[in-house]
Amino acid sequence: MNAESIQGWLLAVGVPAEVVSIGAEADNTWCLLPTEEGFEVFWREQGNRYDWAAFTSEDVACHYLFGRLVWAQVVRGAVGVLTQPETTQPEAAQAETKQTEAAQTETRQPEAAPSEA
Numbered sequence: 001m002n003a004e005s006i007q008g009w010l011l012a013v014g015v016p017a018e019v020v021s022i023g024a025e026a027d028n029t030w031c032l033l034p035t036e037e038g039f040e041v042f043w044r045e046q047g048n049r050y051d052w053a054a055f056t057s058e059d060v061a062c063h064y065l066f067g068r069l070v071w072a073q074v075v076r077g078a079v080g081v082l083t084q085p086e087t088t089q090p091e092a093a094q095a096e097t098k099q100t101e102a103a104q105t106e107t108r109q110p111e112a113a114p115s116e117a
Contacts, residue, residue, distance in 0.1 A: 001062040015069045032065055041065045
């Protein structure tokens with residue numbers, strides 16, 4: 001992931017384009033800026049920088065910003081873990097389950113016959 005591709009990835013998970021500014025500072029946005037030492041990521045509001053972080057790697061800076069914004073989407077319920085349909089167990093797991101069930105059956109006490117009155 002890099003500064004050119006991050007906007008597309010963020011749009012794919014529902015982060016509006018106006019929330020992020022790549023390469024320039026803008027109020028009320030998360031900014032990703034190149035510096036002489038690497039990259040900076042921060043929230044800018046009323047000319048001030050908040051939650052500022054610096055990175056020497058463009059890839060790491062982009063993943064950091066992506067992670068923060070995707071987490072915000074998860075917290076607000078816009079994206080989340082999909083429910084998965086039940087799947088069949090792999091053969092090894094099925095065999096283990098059968099062995100466990102067989103062992104449990106062998107250790108059970110037979111039920112007493114009802115007494116005749």
